[in-house]
Amino acid sequence: MMKKKIALIGYGVIGKRVADAIARQDDMELAGVCDVISDWRIQTAVKKGYSVYAATEDAQDSMQKAGISLAGNMADLLGVAHLVVDCTPKKIAAQNVEIYKERGIKFILQGGEKHETTGHSFSAENNYASALNRDSTRVVSCNTTSILRTLTALKKAGLLQSARGTLLRRATDPWESHLGGIMNTLVPEKDIPSHQGPDAQSVDSELDIVTMAVKVPQTLSHLHYWNVRLTRKADKKEVIEAFQTSTRITLINYSDGLVSNNTIKEKYLDMGRPWGDMYEVALWQDMLKVEGDELYYAYVVDNQAIVIPETIDAIRALTGMEESAEKSIKKTNKSLGINNGGQL
Ligand SMILES: NC(=O)C1=CN([C@@H]2O[C@H](COP(=O)(O)OP(=O)(O)OC[C@H]3O[C@@H](n4cnc5c(N)ncnc54)[C@H](OP(=O)(O)O)[C@@H]3O)[C@@H](O)[C@H]2O)C=CC1
Ligand SMILES: O=C(OP(=O)(O)O)[C@H](O)COP(=O)(O)O
Numbered sequence: 001m002m003k004k005k006i007a008l009i010g011y012g013v014i015g016k017r018v019a020d021a022i023a024r025q026d027d028m029e030l031a032g033v034c035d036v037i038s039d040w041r042i043q044t045a046v047k048k049g050y051s052v053y054a055a056t057e058d059a060q061d062s063m064q065k066a067g068i069s070l071a072g073n074m075a076d077l078l079g080v081a082h083l084v085v086d087c088t089p090k091k092i093a094a095q096n097v098e099i100y101k102e103r104g105i106k107f108i109l110q111g112g113e114k115h116e117t118t119g120h121s122f123s124a125e126n127n128y129a130s131a132l133n134r135d136s137t138r139v140v141s142c143n144t145t146s147i148l149r150t151l152t153a154l155k156k157a158g159l160l161q162s163a164r165g166t167l168l169r170r171a172t173d174p175w176e177s178h179l180g181g182i183m184n185t186l187v188p189e190k191d192i193p194s195h196q197g198p199d200a201q202s203v204d205s206e207l208d209i210v211t212m213a214v215k216v217p218q219t220l221s222h223l224h225y226w227n228v229r230l231t232r233k234a235d236k237k238e239v240i241e242a243f244q245t246s247t248r249i250t251l252i253n254y255s256d257g258l259v260s261n262n263t264i265k266e267k268y269l270d271m272g273r274p275w276g277d278m279y280e281v282a283l284w285q286d287m288l289k290v291e292g293d294e295l296y297y298a299y300v301v302d303n304q305a306i307v308i309p310e311t312i313d314a315i316r317a318l319t320g321m322e323e324s325a326e327k328s329i330k331k332t333n334k335s336l337g338i339n340n341g342g343q344l
Pocket of ligand 2 (some may be wrong): 111141142143144169172196303
């Protein structure tokens with residue numbers, strides 16, 4: 001089978017990870033990366049041997065001045081690709097949609113864009129099938145992906161009635177700390193529900209869910225607290241077994257010393273994951289509590305990493321190269337060392 005060629009627009013926090021993940025797959029290849037930056041960030045792509053394209057004329061000038069050897073412009077890249085993954089900042093990708101539609105190229109957006117930009121929002125374990133052979137989809141954001149993974153596992157076990165969650169959101173990505181992240185404060189999101197609950201409903205409209213969110217002054221990851229009403233009285237074992245049906249939830253324990261988001265980060269760095277990335281939702285098994293039909297738990301979401309495997313699965317769904325969600329997820333997991341002790 002001919003490998004599908006994938007274009008990557010926006011080589012930032014998410015884009016550089018998606019590019020490496022594409023390069024690891026045996027059924028697709030990275031056609032090239034396209035950006036406006038000309039500093040150390042794009043030099044990484046050059047060093048990795050990726051073909052680099054300039055998104056704008058200004059970018060072309062500055063990249064050439066920085067000595068970057070260009071393979072062409074954005075139109076050139078789209079011309080050699082079967083599908084484009086757009087990882088540009090919020091709202092930029094929405095503007096690119098018209099270009100993709102005009103060229104008739106399939107496209108994937110990230111969670112900063114609205115559901116309406118594609119009319120389909122994606123979360124592999126929930127709705128892979130409905131994305132098959134579509135022209136476009138949007139991989140929901142990091143928080144929403146974690147919510148869908150955990151609640152879908154409970155739903156598939158027939159246990160989910162309703163869910164209420166409080167999200168502690170990291171203030172900014174680590175490399176951008178110097179640009180003005182918050183300090184010595186907590187900044188609650190004004191609206192209840194915060195946008196992640198309704199966003200999860202864009203994938204699964206049946207979910208009875210309310211989220212609240214607060215921005216906290218650290219950069220490592222998000223932390224969620226959930227209170228779930230179950231369909232019936234259950235015991236802890238049943239709930240744990242439900243979570244274990246997801247290959248992208250990892251159960252962790254306080255008793256192992258994993259007592260905070262920084263200790264979890266260190267573990268993933270020790271495991272040799274690129275950037276110490278944790279693609280899984282790390283859910284505390286020994287903290288989890290069930291009282292009658294009420295369930296309480298907390299987990300950590302590596303916001304920079306969690307949507308990477310989802311994006312790879314979205315590529316397989318849209319191109320139709322794999323019809324089975326289970327097979328795609330398994331293939332992606334294997335390539336990234338997910339559910340394999342994290343060893344690559
Ligand atoms: N960061 C996160 O934790 C997560 C982000 N997301 C979503 O992923 C998407 C990307 O976010 P993120 O990776 O953080 O963004 P970044 O800002 O880290 O990266 C975006 C990259 O695209 C570049 N860019 C800007 N304009 C253009 C353009 N017109 N054409 C090509 N490239 C351009 C940026 O350059 P410059 O820096 O000069 O603007 C930057 O290099 C967003 O939708 C976001 O909401 C989803 C989950 C988690
Ligand atoms: O928290 C995130 O998204 P989400 O809260 O919409 O799920 C992402 O990490 C990026 O969001 P931000 O960069 O706007 O904080």
